[in-house]
Amino acid sequence: MVIRPVAVYGSECWVLTENIKQKLLVFETRLLRRIFGRTQKTNGEWRQKNKRGAGKPDFNHENIVRHIKSKRLSWVGHVERTPDERVVKSICKMETTSNKTERKAKIKMG
Numbered sequence: 001m002v003i004r005p006v007a008v009y010g011s012e013c014w015v016l017t018e019n020i021k022q023k024l025l026v027f028e029t030r031l032l033r034r035i036f037g038r039t040q041k042t043n044g045e046w047r048q049k050n051k052r053g054a055g056k057p058d059f060n061h062e063n064i065v066r067h068i069k070s071k072r073l074s075w076v077g078h079v080e081r082t083p084d085e086r087v088v089k090s091i092c093k094m095e096t097t098s099n100k101t102e103r104k105a106k107i108k109m110g
Helices: 003-007 018-036 064-081 087-093 100-109
Strands: 038-040 046-048
Touching: 003 018, 003 064, 018 064, 064 087
Parallel strands: none
Antiparallel strands: 038 046
């Protein structure tokens, strides 16, 4: 499908809240209905609404949220395989020295 790569471009960096996940799933379902003219069964398979495509196999796919999660994992694997001198790896391995509550306490005291 050509539209999925465009829709999830840069998704490795997204914060996936429940609201965003729901919006992505709704977007994908609407798109698939428009393209295939099909309805989704409870087991995740798609069936043809009309009899024109009766002999065609069902379209099975991974939903968009799982696709984004798998892209994140592949990106982490890519970063792990990079040399230690690369900036992206040093940023991922960086440890913070303070947390949010410590910063708030410093602001109130200062």
